[in-house]
Amino acid sequence: MSEQGQRSISSQNLADFVGVNPWQIRKDFSYFGGFGTRGIGYDIEKLTREIKKILKLDIIQKAVLVGVGNLGSAVLAYPGFRRHGFDIAAVFDNDPKKIGKKIENITVEDVSKLQTLKRRKIYLGIIAVPGDAAQQIADALVKAGVKGILNFSPCYITVPKKVKIITIDIAMDLARLPYYIPTG
Amino acid sequence: MSEQGQRSISSQNLADFVGVNPWQIRKDFSYFGGFGTRGIGYDIEKLTREIKKILKLDIIQKAVLVGVGNLGSAVLAYPGFRRHGFDIAAVFDNDPKKIGKKIENITVEDVSKLQTLKRRKIYLGIIAVPGDAAQQIADALVKAGVKGILNFSPCYITVPKKVKIITIDIAMDLARLPYYIPTG
């Protein structure tokens, strides 16, 4: 909306957009302080800034990707990261045929060199390796100082509780659909 | 646990496993009827069956995948689908170089033939195409009788409200992490 030159938006418009009621929008925002203008609505630029601050997305975040198979390549090619303030600053794999090659302008490094992350100030990791290697990669990432992990391997991974881990299991997402579909 | 020969499990064990309290587990289950045994716990086989029934995952679900790029290939190679009762029964793409080829034992079909889904009783669709084609594919899927869509394209898609759509935006998942990470 900001890109389209729109200046402000009302709680009503926002509510329609995300499918809730206006007072829910207002109440939720109010918990973080009032950043709207009465009679007008919410300034889009300001609102975006405030929400980014709340979610700690106000500074560009570097991330490391481990695993450049199909899934990893898809992640690298994903246009959304840059747009949302993420910078895939390093890529690792264990395949000698891939190490040293450039993919999407980033050179693939040897996964055995993960500890170099420590001095590169990268605190977010993305795991896109086969399930049987995921725990081991997670351990290495934690050891290298990573504080948050997005895990695409379909398996339970344990990490120290100071580290936040979010696991995306595609099958689990697909599994949410049948519930909503009237049985035929 | 069932595969490991375990017979039953208590609400306490389940709670520890998923990180909530035992009474939450019991209360939640009780809303669907009591399927535990006092003094013993929950029969694992039975519990699995009951939960699958609630989520409508008790019958094998066929699904169609559209788009066999990096992401689509990753989806196809995903081991989790079969294990959770899903069958990727059809695959489509618009690239002539891919159409007719076999990937993971499934022949890639021409995306212009999506309407053939109607008579194949496939009600779940997975969209793994570039963002600019996603809406058009979604429209075609809905026309072909698909009732639920898992969308991996990073864009808003509108569908009739009888169709359930779940959008997975990898960047949004990554964006959830910084909030939990103490600012350094």
Added chain:
DNA sequence: CTATGTGAATTTATTCACAGCA
């Protein structure tokens, strides 16, 4: 006049505590 922000009312969810059953 318009749209926010917020106390109060209402509804929903969680937690407790224990009765009831194997």
Added chain:
DNA sequence: TGCTGTGAATAAATTCACATAG
């Protein structure tokens, strides 16, 4: 005795209604 299932108590979230500011 052990663990479930559930009413009652407590806590939290949502909705309402309106005072308030531009």
